[in-house]
Amino acid sequence: xxxxxxxxxxxxxxxxxxxxxxxxxxxxxxxxxxxxxxxxxxxxxxxxxxxxxxxxxxxxxxxxxxxxxxxxxxxxxxxxxxxxxxxxxxxxxxxxxxxxxxxxxxxxxxxxxxxxxxxxxxxxxxxxxxxxxxxxxxxxxxxxxxxxxxxxxxxxxxxxxxxxxxxxxxxxxxxxxxxxxxxxxxxxxxxxxxxxxxxxxxxxxxxx
Numbered sequence: 001x002x003x004x005x006x007x008x009x010x011x012x013x014x015x016x017x018x019x020x021x022x023x024x025x026x027x028x029x030x031x032x033x034x035x036x037x038x039x040x041x042x043x044x045x046x047x048x049x050x051x052x053x054x055x056x057x058x059x060x061x062x063x064x065x066x067x068x069x070x071x072x073x074x075x076x077x078x079x080x081x082x083x084x085x086x087x088x089x090x091x092x093x094x095x096x097x098x099x100x101x102x103x104x105x106x107x108x109x110x111x112x113x114x115x116x117x118x119x120x121x122x123x124x125x126x127x128x129x130x131x132x133x134x135x136x137x138x139x140x141x142x143x144x145x146x147x148x149x150x151x152x153x154x155x156x157x158x159x160x161x162x163x164x165x166x167x168x169x170x171x172x173x174x175x176x177x178x179x180x181x182x183x184x185x186x187x188x189x190x191x192x193x194x195x196x197x198x199x200x201x202x203x204x205x206x207x208x
Contacts, residue, residue, distance in 0.1 A: 020118050027113065028110055031113055035110060038052065039059065042101070059101050063087055064083075066099065067099055070149070089145070091149070095152040095153055097148060103145075105138075109137060112130070112133045121194065133183075140178060
């Protein structure tokens with residue numbers, strides 16, 4: 001009976017990598033809930049930590065990097081934008097944008113970090129793929145924010161489009177959908193490159 005169970009498990013594992021799924025789920029849960037814990041430390045309330053907010057607030061740092069990069073983008077296309085208090089992008093006498101922590105993309109960052117760590121590869125590759133993916137998600141958020149400011153200043157009504165079922169597709173939805181599409185593309189590219197290298201290494205090993 002035990003032999004039969006092992007045989008079935010091995011056969012199933014050919015199509016579903018349960019070890020990967022377990023590791024991915026564990027890593028994602030750790031990263032996601034740690035982020036939520038630090039969000040609680042940052043926000044006013046019972047769990048608020050002045051020390052974290054003033055010295056270790058990486059969420060604030062990510063927000064600032066997005067807003068300052070967005071500012072460079074919008075200025076490059078001719079908008080007179082300025083960053084105020086790190087989280088506001090302002091056009092004097094015009095529109096302004098405020099970036100809350102929900103717009104930083106912590107869940108998507110957690111997804112990519114968990115995916116890379118759950119895969120079997122050496123740490124050098126994990127660092128390269130991990131940082132590359134995180135930077136890609138970050139840059140996409142910068143582009144989204146810049147596009148929103150440009151749309152507001154130019155009164156692009158098409159920025160919010162009505163769905164046939166009466167729903168509204170706003171910039172936050174677009175960013176999420178865009179990120180998930182990019183994530184799927186990165187995952188496809190990752191597996192293509194990783195599997196090709198694995199096959200080459202196996203062929204080299206066999207030839208030796």
